Amino acid sequence: MTRASASPAANERAHAARLLHAVVVERRTTDQVLAREPASPLTQELLLGCLRHFFSLEREVAGLLHRPMKPKDRDVWLLMLIGVYQLRFTRIPDHAAIFETVAACTTFGKPWAAKLVNAVLRRAASADAAAPGAEPPSEHPEWLERALRTAYPDADVLMQANNARAPMALRVNVARCAPADYRTRLDAAGIGWRAPHAGTGPGGFGPETLVLDAPRPMQTLPGYPEGHVAVQDAGAQLAVQLLEPRAGERVLDACAAPGGKLFHLIERYPGARVTALDRSEARLAQLGREAERLGHRSFTAIAADATELDWWDGEPYRWILLDAPCSGTGTLRRHPDIKLLRRPEDLPEFVERQQRLLDALWQVLEPGGTLVYCTCSILPAENDEVIARFRRHRRDVLACPLRLATGRATGEGWQLLPTDPDTDGFYFSRMSKAAR
Numbered sequence: 028m029t030r031a032s033a034s035p036a037a038n039e040r041a042h043a044a045r046l047l048h049a050v051v052v053e054r055r056t057t058d059q060v061l062a063r064e065p066a067s068p069l070t071q072e073l074l075l076g077c078l079r080h081f082f083s084l085e086r087e088v089a090g091l092l093h094r095p096m097k098p099k100d101r102d103v104w105l106l107m108l109i110g111v112y113q114l115r116f117t118r119i120p121d122h123a124a125i126f127e128t129v130a131a132c133t134t135f136g137k138p139w140a141a142k143l144v145n146a147v148l149r150r151a152a153s154a155d156a157a158a159p160g161a162e163p164p165s166e167h168p169e170w171l172e173r174a175l176r177t178a179y180p181d182a183d184v185l186m187q188a189n190n191a192r193a194p195m196a197l198r199v200n201v202a203r204c205a206p207a208d209y210r211t212r213l214d215a216a217g218i219g220w221r222a223p224h225a226g227t228g229p230g231g232f233g234p235e236t237l238v239l240d241a242p243r244p245m246q247t248l249p250g251y252p253e254g255h256v257a258v259q260d261a262g263a264q265l266a267v268q269l270l271e272p273r274a275g276e277r278v279l280d281a282c283a284a285p286g287g288k289l290f291h292l293i294e295r296y297p298g299a300r301v302t303a304l305d306r307s308e309a310r311l312a313q314l315g316r317e318a319e320r321l322g323h324r325s326f327t328a329i330a331a332d333a334t335e336l337d338w339w340d341g342e343p344y345r346w347i348l349l350d351a352p353c354s355g356t357g358t359l360r361r362h363p364d365i366k367l368l369r370r371p372e373d374l375p376e377f378v379e380r381q382q383r384l385l386d387a388l389w390q391v392l393e394p395g396g397t398l399v400y401c402t403c404s405i406l407p408a409e410n411d412e413v414i415a416r417f418r419r420h421r422r423d424v425l426a427c428p429l430r431l432a433t434g435r436a437t438g439e440g441w442q443l444l445p446t447d448p449d450t451d452g453f454y455f456s457r458m459s460k461a462a463r
Contacts, residue, residue: 033130033131033133033134034127034130036069036123036127036130037127037128037130037131037133037134038131038134039067039069039070039073039127040073040106040109040110040127040128040130040131041106041131041134041135042064042066042067042070043066043069043070043073043074043077043109044102044105044106044109044131044135045064045102046060046061046064046066046070046074047073047074047077047078047105047108047109048101048102048105050074050078050364050367050368051081051101051105051367052101054368056362056364056368057074057075057078057362057363057364058362061074068244072117073109073112073113075363076112076116076117077105077108077109077112078363078364078366078367079166079190079363080112080115080116080166080190081108081166081363081366081367082164082165082166082167082168082366083164083166084108084111084112084115085108086164087111087115087151088104088107088108088111088147088151091107091111091147091150091151091154092147100137100140102135102137103132103135103137103140103143103144106128106131106132106135106140106144107128107144107147107148109128110124110125110128110129110144110147110148110151111147111148111151113128114148114151114152115151121152124148125145125148125149125152128144128148129141129144129145129148132144165183165186166186166189166190166366167186167189167366168366168367168369170370170371171356171366171369171371172186174406174408175405175406178405178406178407179405179444181446184446185405185444185445185446188360188444188445188446189359189360189445190359190360190363191360191445192242192360193260193360193361193445193451194238194239194242194261194449195238195239195241195242195243195258196223196236196237196238196239196258196259196260196261196264196449197220197236197237197238197239197248197256197257197258197259198235198236198256198257198258198259198264198287198291198294199234199235199236199237199255199256200235200254200255200256200257200290200294200321200322201235201294201295202293202294202297202321202322202323203253203254203255203321203322204250204255204256206233206234206235206237207234209237209249209250209255209256210237212249212250213237213249215249216249218239218240218243218248218249219239219240219241220237220238220239220240221237221238221240222236222237222238223236223237223238223261223433223448223449224433224448224449225432225433225447225448225449231268231431231432232261232264232265232432233264233267233295235264235291235294236261236264238261238449245258252320254320254321254322257287257290257317257321259287259291260358260361260450260451260453261449261450262433262434262443262447262449262450262451262452262453263287263288263403263451263453264291265431265432265443265450265453265455266288266291266292266348266350266399266401266453266455267288267291267292267295267296268431269397269399269429269455269457270292270296270346270348270397270399271296271346272292272296272298272299272345272346273298273299274296274298274299275298275299275300276299276300276345276346277299277300277302277342277343277344277345277346278292278296278299278300278301278302278344278345278346278347278348279301279302279304279344279346279347279348279388279391280292280301280302280303280304280348280350281304281333281347281348281349281350281384281388282304282305282333282349282350282351282352282384283303283304283305283311283314283328283350284303284305284307284310284311284313284314285310285313285314285317286303286313286314286317286318288348288350289301289303289314289326289348290317290318290321290323292348293323293325293326294323297325299346301325301326301327302326302327302328302329302344303326303327303328303329304328304329304331304333304338305328305329305330305331306330306331306332306333307330308330311328311330314328315328333349333384333387333388334380334383334384334386334387335387336387336390336391339391343391343392343393343396344391344392344393344396345393345395345396345397346396346397346398346399347388347391347392347396347397347398347399348398348399348401349384349385349388349398349399349400349401350401350402351380351381351384351400351401351402351409352377352380352381353377353381353402353403353404353409354369354373354374354377354404354406354409355369355403355404356369356403356404356405356406356452357402357403357404357405357443357444357445357451357452357453357454358403358451358452359445360445360451361451374406374408374409377409378408378409378412378413381402381409381413382413382416382417385398385400385413385417386417389421389424389460392460393460394423394460394461394462394463395459395460395461395462396459396460397427397457397458397459397460398457398458398459398460399455399456399457400413400414400440400454400455400456400457400458401453401454401455401456402453402454403451403452403453403454404452404454405442405444405445405452405454407437409454410437410439410440410442410454410456411437411438411439411440411454411456414439414440414456414458415438415439418439418458422461423460423461424458424459424460424461425458425459425460425461426439426457426458427457427458427459429441429455429456429457431443431455433447433448433449433450434447434450434453437454439456440454440455440456440457441454441455441456442454443455
């Protein structure tokens with residue numbers, strides 16, 4: 028069988044293995060590899076599924092091999108993980124999973140590996156997934172598991188939730204479409220939806236927030252090309268509940284790209300004077316393309332580092348949203364690659380940058396103004412501990428109580444977890460600057 032004659036199903040397995048190699052070996056994110064090489068739904072399922080269950084798949088394949096694979100054959104080893112994933116976690120018949128995965132060896136130019144892959148997958152198919160009474164794997168790296176067990180009494184439940192698939196939430200662009208009208212369009216298209224479980228009202232979700240019964244490609248959503256809707260996690264949409272700018276007041280989104288919270292803010296408060304700041308010109312360009320799709324032009328975009336002040340025009344801001352760079356540990360359901368790519372030594376670097384951002388941005392906040400700090404982390408080191416340290420070193424920081432419709436209060440803010448209905452893990456803290 029030549030590569031040209033390989034079946035589409037075999038090519039999908041080979042493609043998934045190549046994408047997995049780009050993440051595991053080349054250390055690229057799933058967003059990066061999928062942007063470079065668009066993948067079919069099955070290929071994406073194999074890629075993301077293998078990353079979700081990477082640690083148990085790795086252990087199982089190691090136990091099925093008589094000797095470790097050579098580094099130059101990591102692609103074949105990853106193909107075995109993809110094969111075992113199909114056997115353990117999908118409804119693909121065993122015979123089809125084995126046949127198509129073995130056939131994928133030829134697309135690598137390694138036909139010699141077919142016999143080995145076939146033997147390993149047949150052993151896996153005839154073996155139990157785990158020994159009776161064996162403790163289920165956490166599917167988290169050891170350093171992260173330790174951190175979660177230290178922070179959360181119910182860490183096992185939390186880690187189990189991290190391995191699930193995240194719901195798909197939408198944000199109706201109220202600048203272009205009324206939420207009630209968009210719900211009617213979903214009904215007409217036969218797309219099931221519901222309101223978030225936490226409900227609406229004070230601290231809750233707005234009528235623009237919807238959760239789909241089943242995920243689907245965003246390009247297939249009614250009105251997507253026209254900018255009537257965006258895909259955004261429901262928890263992320265709660266950030267605008269903490270910002271209430273009046274018409275004409277200055278608002279800074281300090282780490283704005285890719286723009287979800289920024290655009291929600293513009294849609295909710297069209298009269299505000301909004302500045303979007305981000306140090307990455309490439310990410311700002313991506314933000315600009317999304318702004319064009321949604322029809323948002325009433326904001327100023329600046330490419331600059333928010334830890335510095337050389338971008339600032341000297342006029343203070345009434346409201347600042349600091350969506351700080353972080354470990355992303357609250358988004359493992361959507362980005363399981365984080366479990367492999369993030370390292371424990373990354374955490375102090377994030378914390379140091381978070382502190383520098385707070386110190387710099389506090390200087391551009393007007394007296395009486397409000398700063399909202401948020402992350403998509405579930406680690407206290409990036410959340411409460413950062414805010415507590417910041418408040419200890421400044422006398423003009425006033426804590427602003429906040430309560431959201433889901434999640435729980437912490438010492439310095441509010442934490443959402445993937446165990447909460449419909450949300451990823453997000454942290455929010457709100458502070459005001461004492462008036463002179």
